[in-house]
Amino acid sequence: MEKVIQTINEEHKGERLDKVLSSVNNEWSRSQVQLWMQEGNVVVNGQKVKSSYKCSVGDVIEISIPDPEELDVVPETMDLEIFYEDSDVLVVNKPKGMVVHPAPGHTTGTLVNGLMAHCKDLSGINGVLRPGIVHRIDKDTSGLLMVAKNDLAHESLVNQLVAKTVTRKYQAIVHGVIPHDYGTIDAPLARDPKDRQSMTVVDNGKHAVTHFQVMERFKDFTLVECQLETGRTHQIRVHMKYIGFPLAGDPKYGPRKTLDIGGQALHAGVLGFNHPRTNEYLEFEAPVPEYFVELLEFLRNNR
Template sequence: MTEKIVFNIDGQTGRIDKILADFMTGTSRSQIQAWIKDGNLMVNDKAVKSNYKVQDGDLLELTIPEPEQINVTPEDIDLDVIYEDDALLVVNKPSGMVVHPSKGHLSGTLVNGLLFHVNSLSDGTANIRPGIVHRIDMDTSGLLVVAKTNEAHQKLAEQLENHTMERAYLALVHGVIPHEDGTIDAPIARMMIDRKKRTVADGGKKAVTHFEVIERFRDFTLLKLRLETGRTHQIRVHMKYIGHPVAGDPMYGPAETLSGHGQYLHAATLGFIHPTTGEKMHFEAPLPDFYSEKLAELRKN
């Protein structure tokens, strides 16, 4: 059953998501941002974004949707935890693992494993996403930071929003890229004919990807990519857009591509400011064996 909260702004100023988080004790700011993104907040009968600055006299109406009815069961899954403390942990996710449960993936996800191994996780943005600050695709391997507390979650989410969290990927792409580096600045939107896919389109959300060439092969190029923004499928969409789709990508790549364990995309580097200590944290994860073996094969050819 949905719930509606209506109240007036009286003398307060600042971002709407922060105002609501202060008002709704026990609800994370990231959860509120997710509700706003889904169009559940009206200010003076108009939808607004999370960065809307409230004004004295504004009338807010927030609709809290009924939680998704998916039971998340703890499962004894072998997780590659490369760092852990009282506030967070950093996990090296294998290719083929889904980050959180959904109607098509009710078990075997990272969240199922986390619930078994970790005593406490943040609320996340939904009951099926405890601890999840950011996601990577099922067939992408690599580093994720997971929050144990709501305070840690919020501070890490702010670093994502402010583009201060360091994230670098290694991608093997089709074709030989002649120049040494480049930047793709192209907005990304959901496709109208296939809502699961994204595309570069006018009116989409700003998306910026920086890349540099690491190694060239006869028909492929190994790239290091840094995300300035974090749109769904951003690297995969941007690489297709410039004519160099990620090898093994079942959604955006060509029919004839490299076989393996999904797309050759690996979240190799993760850096952030620790939400409790203020320390600069930096982590690197080596390529999965199947990825390294494919590169060795390409070098021989």
């Protein structure tokens, strides 16, 4: 069990303890902190307190973080669409609606379950729940992912992501008609303090840059190609909302009245990287899924 100690300063004087703790660490949700407090894993000056406890300057908070739950991830045979595979790396086209990796309470039906049945050699850097996973896309986003089959490949691909040399292009359908043909959104992202399950633009967030190009305009929508310079959680979805053109179908960041397509219209269509062993540049392109094609036809017929 990991122990973390925080001392309350003037900035957090008078604030609720659960709010303070969820704000100092982006990985801790407010509900997670409240659960730890109910279980007695958070003490203030050596005493157990309620989550509504109001902090005072100098309070010493000790958080005992429970060890992560050990989960048995079972291989599941799936009809995966493999675009490329060798002894080091694999490129797979993830369908809309599939979760990338298991989590507590959701241990089956994920891409990782399918990958474990497809091949036995996946890198172990991310542990039992995320073997081979170098980067992720959201459940309702379709498209290409690179998977590392050994630790050498994993480290190389992660380093390429950090160096911003990986090509990642997405197609998206957004609300509204974007008047300009090109644009760059440079706006830092972090957890929304009002909703820890969402991201938002904040001054002290992590650097995030999205480039976009208009591909086609419709009556009330626009088809764009977005290229990631950085890869923050929900980056395209939040950035397009930030400039006033949220993704169609997006239940989290879209308008209340949007298209009923089972999630955001977003497809990771182009993925390029240097092979971790040969350094040869490889690039792959996956066509948009059928629902995306049908939506485009609908929009073209209703200009």
